[in-house]
Amino acid sequence: MIDILQQLRHGICSHTAAETEALAGQLAALLPADSVLALHGDLGAGKTTFVRGLARAWGIQEAVTSPTYNLYTIYQGERQLIHLDAYRLNSGAELDALMIEDFLKAPWCFAVEWPERIPDALPEDTWHLYLTINSDQSHQIRMASQASS
Numbered sequence: 446m447i448d449i450l451q452q453l454r455h456g457i458c459s460h461t462a463a464e465t466e467a468l469a470g471q472l473a474a475l476l477p478a479d480s481v482l483a484l485h486g487d488l489g490a491g492k493t494t495f496v497r498g499l500a501r502a503w504g505i506q507e508a509v510t511s512p513t514y515n516l517y518t519i520y521q522g523e524r525q526l527i528h529l530d531a532y533r534l535n536s537g538a539e540l541d542a543l544m545i546e547d548f549l550k551a552p553w554c555f556a557v558e559w560p561e562r563i564p565d566a567l568p569e570d571t572w573h574l575y576l577t578i579n580s581d582q583s584h585q586i587r588m589a590s591q592a593s594s
Contacts, residue, residue, distance in 0.1 A: 450475065453574070453588035460583045465491045468586060469498025478524070478552030481568055483560035486576035491584045492558045495576065496528050499556060511558070517545060525553040532559040537566025 449471045459465040476482065482499075484492040497509040505522035512518040517529040527545060534540055540563050545555070560567055573589045 450588065453586065456585050456587035458579070458583050458585055459491065462491070462494045465494045465584060465586070466498030466501060469495045470502035473499045473502035473524075473554075476554055476572065479549075479554075481555045481557065481571040483567060483571050483573045484556060484558050484576060485560060485573065487578070490576035490578055491586070492576055493528075495574070495586070496526070496556045496558075499554065500526055503554075516543065519548055521550075525550050527553060527555045528558075529555065530558045531562040534559075534562050537563045539563070540566045 449468070453472070457468060459468060476499075484495060486492050493509065493511045500507070500509045500520055500522065503522035503524040503526060505520045505526060507520055509518075509520065509528065512528050512530045513532065516531075516533065517527060520526040520528065527549070529540075529545070531540065549555075557563070557567070560571070560573070575585075575587045575589060577585045577587075579585055
């Protein structure tokens with residue numbers, strides 16, 4: 446059986462939200478503690494659905510929705526999950542002003558939607574996932590190595 450990381454490097458096609466959440470659950474088991482996950486993709490590509498799958502894998506039962514209006518949401522489970530929508534940010538300095546690091550409790554995962562808005566704020570070891578919508582409306586999820594992102 447090919448491991449999930451190898452599959453993600455080649456790209457995985459998801460046909461339903463449940464499949465996307467299940468894939469996120471598999472990745473959740475492999476994400477190191479205290480890691481940043483950058484979720485790249487257009488509106489509707491499945492970024493928030495993916496974060497919901499992470500949350501469920503870590504025992505978080507709260508509704509997980511896009512934090513567009515409040516910028517970020519913190520969920521507590523087996524791992525603390527900080528879900529940021531960086532769409533309205535213009536730089537890493539604006540992220541610093543949110544003082545998120547003051548709220549981090551290990552083990553944590555910082556999941557960032559629209560990371561291209563704050564590239565200077567992401568650590569070198571950030572995990573980058575690219576979510577796209579195929580012509581048949583299925584979704585493609587691909588992980589890029591940190592060096593090529």
